[in-house]
Structures are given as C-alpha cells and as structure tokens.
Amino acid sequence: MTFSHILGYPRIGADRELKRATEAYWKGDADRASLEATGRELRKRHWQDQREAGLDLVTVGDFAFYDQVLNVSLLLGAVPARFAAKAELERGEVDLDTAFRMARGRAPSGEPAAACEMTKYFDTNYHYLVPELHQGQDFRLASTRLFDEVVEAQQQGHAVKVALVGPLTWLWLGKERGESSFDRLALLDGVLAVYAEVFARLAKLGVEWVQLDEPALAQDLPGDWKVAFERAYHHLQGSGVKLLVANYFGGLGDNLTLAVNLPVAGLHLDAVRAPQEVETVVDRLLPHKVLSLGVIDGRNIWRADLAALRDQWTNAASRLGERLWIAPSCSLLHVPVDLERETELDAEFRSWLAFARQKLDETVTLARLLAGRVRPEDEALLAACVQAIASRRESPRIHRPEVGARLAALGEADSQRPSPYLQRAEQQRRALGLPLFPTTTIGSFPQTAEIRAARRDHKAGRLSADDYHTRMREEIAQAVRLQEELGLDMLVHGEAERNDMVEYFGEQLDGYAFTRFGWVQSYGSRCVKPPILFGDVSRPAPMTVEWSRYAQSLTGAPMMGMLTGPVTMLQWAFVRDDQPRATTCRQIALALRDEVCDLEAAGIRAIQIDEPALREGLPLRKAEWQEYLDWAVEAFRLSASCVADATQIHTHMCYSEFNDIIASIAELDADVITIETSRSDMELLDAFRDFDYPNEIGPGVYDIHSPNLPEVDWMVALMEKAAERISLERLWVNPDCGLKTRQWEEVTPALANMVQAAKELRRRHA
Ligand SMILES: CN1c2c(nc(N)[nH]c2=O)NC[C@@H]1CNc1ccc(C(=O)N[C@@H](CCC(=O)N[C@@H](CCC(=O)N[C@@H](CCC(=O)O)C(=O)O)C(=O)O)C(=O)O)cc1
Numbered sequence: 001m002t003f004s005h006i007l008g009y010p011r012i013g014a015d016r017e018l019k020r021a022t023e024a025y026w027k028g029d030a031d032r033a034s035l036e037a038t039g040r041e042l043r044k045r046h047w048q049d050q051r052e053a054g055l056d057l058v059t060v061g062d063f064a065f066y067d068q069v070l071n072v073s074l075l076l077g078a079v080p081a082r083f084a085a086k087a088e089l090e091r092g093e094v095d096l097d098t099a100f101r102m103a104r105g106r107a108p109s110g111e112p113a114a115a116c117e118m119t120k121y122f123d124t125n126y127h128y129l130v131p132e133l134h135q136g137q138d139f140r141l142a143s144t145r146l147f148d149e150v151v152e153a154q155q156q157g158h159a160v161k162v163a164l165v166g167p168l169t170w171l172w173l174g175k176e177r178g179e180s181s182f183d184r185l186a187l188l189d190g191v192l193a194v195y196a197e198v199f200a201r202l203a204k205l206g207v208e209w210v211q212l213d214e215p216a217l218a219q220d221l222p223g224d225w226k227v228a229f230e231r232a233y234h235h236l237q238g239s240g241v242k243l244l245v246a247n248y249f250g251g252l253g254d255n256l257t258l259a260v261n262l263p264v265a266g267l268h269l270d271a272v273r274a275p276q277e278v279e280t281v282v283d284r285l286l287p288h289k290v291l292s293l294g295v296i297d298g299r300n301i302w303r304a305d306l307a308a309l310r311d312q313w314t315n316a317a318s319r320l321g322e323r324l325w326i327a328p329s330c331s332l333l334h335v336p337v338d339l340e341r342e343t344e345l346d347a348e349f350r351s352w353l354a355f356a357r358q359k360l361d362e363t364v365t366l367a368r369l370l371a372g373r374v375r376p377e378d379e380a381l382l383a384a385c386v387q388a389i390a391s392r393r394e395s396p397r398i399h400r401p402e403v404g405a406r407l408a409a410l411g412e413a414d415s416q417r418p419s420p421y422l423q424r425a426e427q428q429r430r431a432l433g434l435p436l437f438p439t440t441t442i443g444s445f446p447q448t449a450e451i452r453a454a455r456r457d458h459k460a461g462r463l464s465a466d467d468y469h470t471r472m473r474e475e476i477a478q479a480v481r482l483q484e485e486l487g488l489d490m491l492v493h494g495e496a497e498r499n500d501m502v503e504y505f506g507e508q509l510d511g512y513a514f515t516r517f518g519w520v521q522s523y524g525s526r527c528v529k530p531p532i533l534f535g536d537v538s539r540p541a542p543m544t545v546e547w548s549r550y551a552q553s554l555t556g557a558p559m560m561g562m563l564t565g566p567v568t569m570l571q572w573a574f575v576r577d578d579q580p581r582a583t584t585c586r587q588i589a590l591a592l593r594d595e596v597c598d599l600e601a602a603g604i605r606a607i608q609i610d611e612p613a614l615r616e617g618l619p620l621r622k623a624e625w626q627e628y629l630d631w632a633v634e635a636f637r638l639s640a641s642c643v644a645d646a647t648q649i650h651t652h653m654c655y656s657e658f659n660d661i662i663a664s665i666a667e668l669d670a671d672v673i674t675i676e677t678s679r680s681d682m683e684l685l686d687a688f689r690d691f692d693y694p695n696e697i698g699p700g701v702y703d704i705h706s707p708n709l710p711e712v713d714w715m716v717a718l719m720e721k722a723a724e725r726i727s728l729e730r731l732w733v734n735p736d737c738g739l740k741t742r743q744w745e746e747v748t749p750a751l752a753n754m755v756q757a758a759k760e761l762r763r764r765h766a
C-alpha cells in the first residue's frame with residue numbers, strides 16, 4: 001500500500017465562512033461561541049473531505065483563526081509583554097482575544113497594543129505573524145487548542161496526523177527584539193522543551209505521526225543553523241511520536257545530507273520544484289524511514305498529469321514499497337478550495353484545473369496507481385486527466401503568434417528611458433511644479449461596503465454598467481475633492497473601481513481567466529482571488545485610461561496613473577507552467593507598456609507602476625537570484641520606458657527588505673519609489689544611502705495596517721531621520737501603502753496630519 005496524506009488544507013472555507021465569522025466577531029456582531037462553532041464546523045467538513053477522498057490520515061493542526069505560525073507562538077507561550085497575558089500564560093491557555101490583539105492590535109476584549117509584524121511566508125503571498133524573540137526568553141506550553149482539535153478529529157472517527165511549523169523554521173522566521181543583540185539559536189533549547197512536551201501529550205492521545213514543517217531547509221542555511229537542525233532533532237528523538245520533517249517550496253540543495261540523516265521517521269520532499277533530488281534521497285534513505293513525495297502541485301491550480309506522474313515515480317514506488325507516501329508538494333492553503341463551484345468557467349477550461357478538493361482526489365488516485373491497487377474511480381479520473389492534458393496542450397486558446405512576434409522584435413532601446421534620471425528630473429520639476437517634500441498617497445482609498453455592494457450589484461445585473469460607472473465616478477470625484485482640501489500635491493484617483501490590484505487587470509487582459517469563488521487566504525480574514533494566467537498575454541483595450549482622464553479633469557494638480565507592474569501581475573496570479581516565467585512576465589510588460597503609452601497620451605503626467613511582489617518573487621536560494629532579478633528588472637523597464645522624460649514614473653514596494661536587492665531596485669530606474677519603512681524607523685533607508693541610490697524616494701511615514709492616528713511630530717521626526725540619509729530634494733512624504741483596508745474616518749485625519757508634517761518640514765528646511 002502507498003500511503004496518501006496532505007500537508008494542510010485551506011481553512012477559510014469554500015464560502016469564506018471563516019472570514020465572515022471572524023469579522024463578525026471582531027465587529028461585535030457575533031459572540032465567541034458562534035466563532036468557535038464556525039471553526040469546528042469547518043474543521044469537521046475539511047477532515048470529512050480528506051476522509052471521503054480516501055486519504056489514509058487526516059491532518060490536524062492546520063486550522064488557525066488567524067495564522068499557523070502565530071498558533072505555534074501561542075503554543076510556546078511566546079506572547080510579547082505588551083499584550084499583558086501573564087495570567088493567561090501561567091494558566092496555560094492564551095485567550096483567543098490575546099491572539100487577535102497580537103495579530104491586529106485590537107480585539108473585542110483587552111487593551112489595544114501595537115500588533116506584531118506581519119510578513120510574507122517564504123515566496124508566497126500568504127502573510128505570517130513574525131515571532132518576537134528576546135534574550136533569555138522563557139517558553140512554556142500555553143495553549144491546549146491543538147490537543148482539543150486532535151480529540152475532536154478522533155471523536156469523528158479519523159486517523160490523525162498532526163502538522164506543525166517545526167522548531168527551527170519557527171525560530172528562522174522570528175526576529176530578535178530588545179536593546180542588545182543576541183543569537184536566537186540560544187533560545188532553541190527552551191523551544192525544544194515545549195515541543196517535546198507537546199509530542200508527549202500527543203502520544204498520550206494516541207497520535208502516531210507528527211509532521212514538522214521545516215521549509216527553512218529550502219534556503220541557504222548558515223553553518224550554525226545546520227548544526228542546530230542536527231542537535232534539535234537528536235534532542236527530539238524518542239519523544240513518543242514519529243516525526244515527519246517536511247521541506248517544501250524548493251529543493252534541499254546543500255541541506256540534503258543534513259535532512260536525510262536527521263534521526264526522524266520520515267522526510268517530505270517537494271518533488272514538484274525539486275524532482276531531481278528524489279533519486280539521491282531514495283538512495284540514501286535509511287531503511288526504517290518513509291519518504292513522502294510531494295508530487296501534486298500545492299502552489300498552482302493546473303490539473304496534474306497523472307499518467308506522467310505515475311511513470312515518473314514508478315521506480316521510486318518499487319524501490320520504497322510501503323515506505324513511499326504520496327502528497328501535494330506543500331499545504332493546500334495556497335490554492336482555492338473547490339473547483340466544483342466554478343460553474344461559469346467553460347467546461348474545457350475547467351477540465352484543465354484542480355483546486356484543493358480536486359487535489360485530494362489526485363493525491364489518492366496517484367497513490368493507488370503507484371501501488372497497483374487501482375479502483376474504477378481511479379480509472380475514470382485517469383481517463384479524464386489524459387483527455388484534459390491533451391486538450392490543454394493542443395488548445396488554440398493559449399498561443400497567439402503576434403504576441404511572440406512582438407517580443408522577438410524588441411531591442412535594448414525598448415527598455416531604456418530617453419535620458420538619464422538627472423535630466424529627466426529637471427524636466428519633471430518644470431512640468432509638475434511640486435514643492436520640497438511633496439506629499440502623495442500610494443493609490444487606493446477606502447474600499448467601503450457601499451463600493452463593494454455597488455460592484456456586487458453590477459456583477460449580479462442589478463446595477464447597469466452606466467449606473468455603476470456613475471457611482472465609481474462619484475467616488476473618484478469625492479476622493480479628488482478631499483485630496484485638494486487636504487492640500488496633497490500629487491493626487492491619485494483612489495482605485496474605487498478595482499476589486500483587487502491584480503484581479504482587476506487580469507479581468508481585462510487576454511490570456512488571463514478569473515474565477516468567482518477562487519479565494520485564497522492572504523492574511524487573517526483577508527483573501528485574494530488570484531487570476532489564472534493561462535495563455536499569451538495582450539491588452540485588447542485600455543484598462544485605466546478613462547478613470548484617470550476623468551480624475552485629471554477634476555483638478556489642476558497632477559493626477560497619477562496607477563498600474564500594477566508585470567512582476568506583481570505574475571507573482572500574484574496562478575501562472576501557466578508551459579513556458580518560462582520570464583517569457584510570461586515580458587508579455588505582461590508589453591501589455592502594460594501599451595497602457596502606459598495611452599495614459600501619457602491622455603495627459604497623465606505621472607504614472608505609478610506598483611511592484612510590491614518584486615522581492616517575494618526572489619528564488620529561495622541566493623544562487624538563483626541574479627537570473628530572476630535580471631528578467632524582473634527588464635520587464636519593469638519595458639513597461640515603463642515608452643514615456644517622455646517629463647513624464648514621471650513612480651513605483652511602490654511594501655514588505656521589502658531592500659539591502660540584498662538595492663542594485664536591482666536602482667536599475668528599475670523609476671523616477672520615484674515609495675516604500676514601506678515606518679515600522680523600521682527609517683532603518684530600511686540605510687540601504688538606499690549606502691548604495692548611493694540616485695533617484696527620488698518616498699519613505700512611508702505611517703503604518704497603514706494600524707487604525708491608530710499618526711501624530712505630526714512623529715512623522716516629522718521620521719522624515720528628519722530620512723533626511724539624514726537621503727538629500728532633501730529627493731524626498732517625498734507618503735503613507736506606507738494603499739489605504740483600501742482603512743475607513744475614511746481614519747484616513748482623513750491621518751492625511752491631514754501628514755500634510756501638516758510636510759509643511760513643518762518645508763518650514764524647517766526652506
Ligand atoms: C497589497 N496586498 C495585496 C496582495 N495580493 C493581492 N492580490 N492584492 C493585494 O492588494 N498581497 C499583499 C497585500 C495583501 N493585502 C490585502 C489587503 C486587502 C485585501 C482585501 O481586502 N481582500 C478582500 C477582497 C477584495 C476583493 O476582491 N473584493 C471584491 C469582492 C468583494 C466581496 O467579497 N464581495 C462579496 C460580496 C460583498 C459582501 O457581501 O461583502 C462576494 O463576492 O461574495 C470587490 O471589491 O469587488 C477581502 O474581503 O478579503 C486582501 C489583501
């Protein structure tokens with residue numbers, strides 16, 4: 001028999017039930033009991049799905065009301081002091097509201113406090129809460145939720161495997177806090193003691209297998225971390241459960257020997273991203289260990305080629321026999337829940353896809369194919385699969401010769417602005433007439449319930465296109481009026497008409513398809529619906545020009561055009577796997593270039609091309625960075641370089657640590673870059689100073705994720721710190737990121753203070 005399992009399942013629910021339940025609880029519209037009931041209901045359904053599909057084990061521990069990394073922090077009692085949870089820690093149960101305050105700064109009960117930092121989980125668009133680590137920190141078992149969930153699953157009759165973020169990856173993802181620097185590996189023993197206690201309790205509950213997610217193994221590990229891996233897993237040996245160490249999102253690389261030799265009962269490999277490592281691991285795996293092969297893609301939505309996978313892994317199956325487990329490459333958290341609901345996609349296109357629910361079936365069928373225990377339903381799935389794969393391969397919907405021809409005709413000059421920055425800057429100063437410390441925002445204004453309701457009514461046919469456009473124009477006019485009243489210098493139209501900065505463009509470009517219910521959790525209750533990039537990309541018609549032209553017609557101040565850049569359009573979509581990502585990215589860049597040209601022709605004097613995903617697109621291994629950066633930078637430049645010197649190109653990035661990639665950021669050659677810096681106290685600007693970054697910079701002066709009002713003095717002080725690093729004439733004043741998740745009641749006074757801060761800075765530095 002070949003075992004089948006998954007590393008984790010989406011918890012948000014096919015109807016985003018978890019989003020609705022948590023948001024209702026936060027608003028005070030639902031009580032704790034009803035939130036917990038929704039959690040139980042979702043877990044029950046998801047375990048049932050796994051069981052019905054025929055998986056041998058159901059996975060427990062992947063559920064979270066906010067984030068699975070935060071769950072481990074709670075389990076370990078790693079709750080920062082500002083959340084005042086001493087009594088809860090002593091009692092051994094951190095309250096759910098404390099967890100919500102850690103995640104978002106506030107909850108229905110307890111005092112608000114600064115939320116923990118949130119950042120991207122490896123190279124995904126999923127955000128985790130960064131564990132805060134202190135010198136001499138104590139750890140103690142401080143949550144029983146995991147054990148309760150295990151009992152819950154067992155009572156429903158399931159064979160359970162527990163999944164947790166592993167101790168090394170938890171530390172790897174954490175950040176040292178406090179005055180003096182220290183080595184966070186010094187905390188490992190304390191962390192391990194709690195993991196051992198957790199395992200002992202799980203063993204008592206009859207749990208045989210615990211999966212420990214250690215994707216840190218897919219990155220370049222310093223020597224002391226490799227030693228720590230060995231030490232940790234030796235320490236955890238004999239803790240009463242069998243440990244399966246799971247690596248995903250990439251290969252083990254030079255951590256292969258380390259991983260293969262860990263004293264654990266099994267290893268999971270990402271055989272989608274690193275199939276080439278499997279044979280070596282099989283050769284070297286000790287005979288008592290199992291190998292879980294992640295062969296179904298957990299990061300994409302294409303239907304698996306089951307016949308090809310069967311042929312590819314037959315040898316491993318015959319060598320390993322019962323020691324082979326079959327699984328998706330990583331948790332299914334990163335794909336939408338159920339394709340069955342997408343009834344509006346045409347049958348042929350739908351046949352090319354598999355979402356989480358369908359990937360369960362693929363996993364089970366493949367395991368049975370490899371074990372030679374084929375059932376009629378496997379034969380049926382295999383036959384449907386063969387047909388779908390052939391239909392996708394041969395489809396005329398994918399290839400459009402004119403797109404390839406346009407790419408082939410490109411020369412170096414096409415990704416080059418006519419003049420260097422200094423010359424452009426002079427022309428832009430004349431054309432735009434901006435003051436010192438110009439103020440701007442990042443693009444979006446609050447996506448109110450009314451805006452979303454109007455869009456929903458329009459999509460449902462209850463609001464005509466004309467009426468919808470009128471409603472959106474009213475929103476834009478109001479946003480323009482407000483910005484003028486506030487005295488902002490470079491205006492934006494506010495992005496009211498956009499459901500999402502990627503999906504909106506995906507809906508208008510050829511080569512993309514979009515779903516109705518394909519939600520994927522981005523952070524907490526927030527979800528995104530990544531479009532599906534299936535074919536050659538082109539722009540059939542202008543996408544933003546009329547909105548921008550209208551917004552500009554309302555004001556004499558410069559109005560910034562607003563586009564999502566090619567790398568972000570690629571990174572936040574499900575991307576075709578039949579050609580290099582670089583080629584797809586260049587196709588998107590050309591489509592965007594058409595839009596940039598049209599915006600300029602419509603009289604728009606500044607155009608922002610957002611690239612918040614540029615950094616997260618970096619390969620996990622440094623050796624592969626440069627190749628990626630080369631094509632990513634070229635794609636951005638290709639999209640931006642058709643404009644005249646006097647047209648100002650902006651870009652924006654958030655969630656970025658710039659030190660490592662500053663040279664590539666400079667190569668983008670954007671006239672202005674606005675970045676997230678406020679939470680780092682402007683320290684991120686050191687990279688720009690040290691590199692002698694030549695162009696203009698808007699370091700974010702306030703954190704848009706927080707509902708707290710930014711004070712004028714605070715922003716002035718931050719900008720003074722910025723001015724120590726960057727020359728005054730190159731500094732802009734703006735928030736950290738877009739304001740779509742905030743309320744107008746928060747945005748208006750915050751921007752008023754920001755403009756006030758800019759005035760004070762001008763007074764001081766006149
Ligand atoms: C900048 N960020 C983004 C990332 N990825 C993206 N693809 N887009 C981003 O903007 N990654 C990094 C960050 C993550 N940040 C965010 C911020 C905010 C959200 C968010 O607010 N998501 C919304 C959904 C947004 C959306 O698509 N809205 C649509 C549909 C609205 C809807 O839910 N409609 C309901 C009906 C209305 C109702 O009753 O509420 C429905 O269809 O059922 C729209 O505006 O039309 C969220 O609610 O989670 C995400 C990531």
Ligand SMILES: N[C@@H](CCS)C(=O)O
Binds near residue numbers: 445610652737740
């Ligand atoms: N223009 C976008 C960028 C978000 S990263 C916004 O303002 O929401």
Ligand SMILES: [Zn+2]
Binds near residue numbers: 653
């Ligand atoms: Zn941003």
